[in-house]
Amino acid sequence: MQPAPTKKVETHQLETPLVDALKTYDRHDRRRFHVPAHAGQCLYEDSTVWNHPFRYDLTELDGLDVLSEPDGVILETQQRMASLFGVAHSFMLINGASVGLMAAMLCVAQPGAKVLIPRNAHRAVLSGLIVSGAQPVWFLPSHLPDWDLWGPLTVAQVQVQFQQHPDAQALFLTSPTYEGLGSNIQAIANLCKAHGVALVVDEAHGSLWPLSDQLPASACHSGADVVIHSLHKSGGSLTQSALAHLPQGSCVDPTLFQQALNTLQSTSPSYLLMASLDAACGFLGSTAGQARIEWLLSQVHTVRSALHANLSQIRLYQPQRTAAQFWDPCKFYLSHPLETGEDWGAHVEEAHQLAYESAKPGGVLYLANLGLTEADFEAFQTIVVAEDEALRAAERSPSAHRKEAVDCAEICLPQMALSPREAFFRKGHKVSIASALNRIAKETVVHCPPGIPVLMPGERIQAAHLPLLPESGVWVVAEP
Ligand SMILES: Cc1ncc(COP(=O)(O)O)c(C=O)c1O
Secondary structure (H helix, E strand, O other): OOOOOOOOOOHHHHOOHHHHHHHHHHHOOOEEOOOOOOOOOOOOOOOHHHHOOOOOOOOOOOOOOOOOOOOOHHHHHHHHHHHHHOOOEEEEEOOHHHHHHHHHHHHHOOOOOEEEEEOOOOHHHHHHHHHHOOEEEEEOOOEEOOOOEEOOOOHHHHHHHHHHOOOOOEEEEEOOOOOOEOOOHHHHHHHHHHHOOEEEEEOHHHOOHHHOOOOOOOHHHOOOOEEEEOHHHHOOOOOOOEEEEEOOOOOOOHHHHHHHHHHHOOOOOOHHHHHHHHHHHHHHHOHHHHHHHHHHHHHHHHHHHHHHHHOOOOEEOOOOHHHHOOEOOOEEEEEOOOOOHHHHHHHHHHHHOEEOOEEEOOEEEEEOOOOOOHHHHHHHHHHHHHHHHHHHHOOOOOOOHHHHOOOHHHHOOOOEOOOHHHHHHOOEEEEOHHHOOOOEEOOOEEEOOOOEEEEOOOEEOOHHHHHHOOOOOEEEEOOO
């Protein structure tokens, strides 16, 4: 009998480029001033599960409950989380904060309903619009031109929107922003309640806020209806794990929220992700966890004071007095006078193994997080001060370069020609940048991080968008 022919295996099929890239990244031993917040260390006291990930990679078996209809250990875990964050209901998310924002949209806005959204929203909010068919009303929060940063949303800005759109059903806002600037949620929530408008707060970057008196008040305790936390960004859980909360007095029915999540999430939730949420919350609520948060904040304050005292060329963002009470000091946003953030951030990483969270023309963002060590903070301070001294010694004076770096397409208000959902489902084709002006976008153009779309489906392409489009062109809605 002839042996069965064996399938010929090409050499490249045996390669594991992603695994190799991870190993290479880790070999460089960088100081990780970026997400996830554990910075490569298991912060939890009990490391059994984390030492044997395959053994504990289980599914919804007897005794392990069901994420979509929890009535056992998952329910108990979520109740414990709700108690830690001081809310009525908490839900574990296994597709990041993104899925929580989409579920929130399904709960607060039916097809065609008007939703007020400041333009610095994360792309997941846009995904929620495509799925729900709600109609966005975009407007601008404040903007800090000297830094090219989005600022807080003010009560006056919300008031204007309520006057112009008395039929709006919901307000989605990001607080704190990616760079740590928060809004006065209590005042905005009072206004929303008075107008019968649901308030969803994307607090993705503020997971620690409800857990320390030294950090600003969380939306969980300020009258929001839904609050979303990307726990992996600052709370020490594994990447992609996050939490959604319905605070006390929320207008959203928990059963409806569960149904919205069940519509969007996998039916095979990762127990490793859920266990990391459980372990992270257990840690954050413990005496050791509370001490770690205090320690982090003290490191941050020490380094910040030293940088303010020593930097004369490189600027470190620090809010004005009133904005400071809604600001997260763990975000170090540094602006080099001569180089773009991308160039300077890459140089520092290459020269000193100091890894940043993100870089854009105006500056570089470093995240102080729970997994870093005292040596990491000392090195960060020393490196930045040395970079500043080198600039001084070279007698290179600050140029007007920074002004040119402002990303103006991000701050132009979109001209909506179609709803995101309509544009998403229309026929489309790709055009070159040269032919893109005035066409209606069919795709989302987004630079990640921070994941704030430059262009969304349904928006007319304006001149300011052109330099930000991919060189290969952009998908537009086909003209009839
Ligand atoms: C403000 C904001 N909201 C939501 C998200 C989405 O979070 P996740 O990556 O956990 O889905 C991000 C991610 O960068 C974000 O910056």
